[in-house]
Amino acid sequence: MTPLAKRCLAALVLTASSQAALAELPGMQGPQHVGFTVPDRQAAVDFFVDVIGCEAFYTIGPFGPFEDDWMSVNLNVHPEATIPAAHLVRCGDGTNLEIFEYTSPDQRTEQPRNSDIGGHHLAFYVDDMDKAVAYLKDNDVQVLGEPHPFTDGPMKGLTWVYFMAPWGMQLELVSVPFGSMGYEEEHRGRLWDPRH
Known part of the structure; x- marks a missing residue:
């Protein structure tokens, strides 16, 4: 088989498997929001609105305390956990952010690192x-290192740098200056791109 034929076959297999994967969840359109928990919900909303430039939409809650195991059954948290409030914000042409504040007798307060199971970050596209x-x-935001451009491979053309939210959450800037x-x-x- 020629190299071109192999690439075409690989592309067909990838397309077929991608379409099969999309067919698994009936009616799936894409992510609607990303939720995360912060130590101080209002300080986090203020950071995303006042520094990043997001738009705050609404607040929900409080939820709990409940006399039964509703929190553990529905949210997989301690039965005595409560959610004083959650805020919904949107940042540019991206998905919504659902910013939670919880109380719980077994709450861990350390932020996961990217290398930890459950580690995560949010990336924001900038021009x-x-x-x-x-x-x-x-704005006194800690930026980790300097921007790094990819010069080859699938991410060629993308430049990235990490920065830290005031409460220790990892965030990232990305840009594709050459389009x-x-x-x-x-x-x-x-891939989804907020520019399109």
């Missing part, structure tokens, strides 16, 4: 990495 980094630094990434040379499909 101009240098301006965005300077802005964060001007496309390396993977686009071989794949018909496209």
